[in-house]
Amino acid sequence: MTPQTQPSVNERNFRPGTLADFIGQKQLKQTMQLMLHSAKTRQATLEHVAFFGGPGLGKTTLAAIIAHEADSRLHEIAAPSIGRPGDLASALTMLQPNDILFLDEIHALKRDSAETLYSAMEDFKVSIKLSKDSDPITMKVHPFTLIGSTTDFGLLPSPMRARFGHSFHLQPYTLAELAQIVERAADKMGFFTEEDALKNIALRSRGTPRVALRLLRRCVDVAISMDEDFIDINLVETTMPILGLDELGLEEADRQYLSALIEIYRGGPAGLGAIAANAGLDMSTARNIVEPALLLMGLIARTPRGRRVTREGHQHYQTFRANGVTVNWTRVEGADQALH
Ligand SMILES: Nc1ncnc2c1ncn2[C@@H]1O[C@H](COP(=O)(O)OP(=O)(O)OP(=O)(O)O)[C@@H](O)[C@H]1O
Ligand SMILES: [Mg+2]
Incomplete structure (x- = not known):
């Protein structure tokens, strides 16, 4: 089973449209408000x-x-779709004044394209060679704003980092924030929720709104199969095992990681690469999806010599090995069809 972090087509429906509607990340919002207000007042980009x-x-x-x-x-x-610096240069020259260019996965920009981007960011100019032996020609671009996004901060070259007016680190969301995000989305979909149900979904959401919203949608599937418009704690607890999630919201990939760390490395310390290889996970999944959640839940710890399992991690793994994930099918006649 792949971890539940891929975007889904339904996500657009839940996207907040204004900073005020965006829940959490308080400091980021305050700084962003200041930057927006200042630019507007100065009539600057x-x-x-x-x-x-x-x-x-x-x-x-x-x-x-x-x-x-x-x-x-x-x-x-x-960014991975940009083949040659010319592709980026033509996108940059098409921008109108004050347009925003959102470069997703910016760490994947190739080196020569990154260099084209540096001069555009700094001087609103791009230099490009039309053929290998010709002199570069320089073109002006309109003042624009670059928004760069990446999951891998460490992979950004320092000249790139230095050219941003500000770099924001998004933090995992608190349980209260996740509960609020779920409540608003449920409301938009026409479902009532109770506090315990919201808390329970939040607890299994790995600090991540996308996961919280996906869990909510699966609860909605079960509610619909039961002809209910109320999502209560029982319904949530019935839905989670169907998704292969245990009490803490761990998925198969998380358990494989814990199993490799505990069974092969006797609880660690062990390096991320070694654990990932033994757990059958690719590095990006292990680093960006599995580890942050296990760290957030206090099931593993980082040490200078590598990762090690904590006492809670050990306990959870043993409980899971003894009980597995049990689905209470009798409660939800027809819910299995609804979920597949
Ligand atoms: N603070 C928030 N308040 C409400 N909903 C949120 C919030 N943050 C994210 N979401 C919702 O979570 C989902 C995922 O968000 P988004 O696509 O912006 O994540 P991302 O950081 O761009 O992910 P990726 O790295 O995979 O591109 C969307 O449905 C979005 O509306
Ligand atoms: Mg994204």
Whole structure:
């Protein structure tokens, strides 16, 4: 089973449209308000900003909100799709004054394209060679705002980092914030919720709104199969095991990680690469999805010599090995069909 962090087509429905509607990340919102207000007052182009943070924490949502708040047009490009510096240069020269260019996964920009970007960010100019042996020609671009987004802060070259007016680190969300996000989305979908149910979904959401919203949608599936419009704690507890989630919301990939660390490395310390290889996980999944959640839940700890399991991690693993994930099918006649 793959961890539940991939974007889904339904996400657009839940995207908040303004900074005021965006829940959590208080400090980020305050700084962003200041930057937006200052740029507006000075009638200047908003400075370039970068968003760092794990999948599903709200980077794309924030880019759209900023474009809305700044009354700017948003152009979104996934950096891995930029083959040659010429592709980036032509996108840059098409921008109108004050447009926003949102470069997603900016760490994946190739070196020569990154260099093209540096001069555009700094001087609003691009230099490009039309053929290998020709002299470069320099073109002006209109003042624009770059929003860069990445899950891998460490992979950004320092000249790139230095050219952002501000870099924001998105933090995992608190349980109260996640509960609020779920409550609002349930309300929009026409479902009532109780506090315990919201808390329970929040607890299994790995600090991540995308996961919280996905869990909510699966609860909604079960509610619909039962002809209910109320999501209560029983319904949540019935739904989670169907999704393969245990009490803490761990998925198969998380358990594979814990199993490798405990069974092969006797609880550690062990290096991330070794654990990932033994757990059958690719490095990016292990680093960006599995580890942040296990650290957040206090099941593993980072030490200078590598990762080790904590006492809670050990306990949880043993309980899971004894009990597994049990589905109470009798409670939800027909819910299995609804979920597949
Ligand atoms: N603070 C928030 N308040 C309400 N909803 C949020 C918030 N942050 C994220 N979401 C919702 O979570 C989902 C995922 O957010 P988003 O796509 O912006 O994440 P991302 O950081 O761009 O992820 P990725 O790294 O995978 O591109 C969206 O449905 C979005 O509306
Ligand atoms: Mg995104």
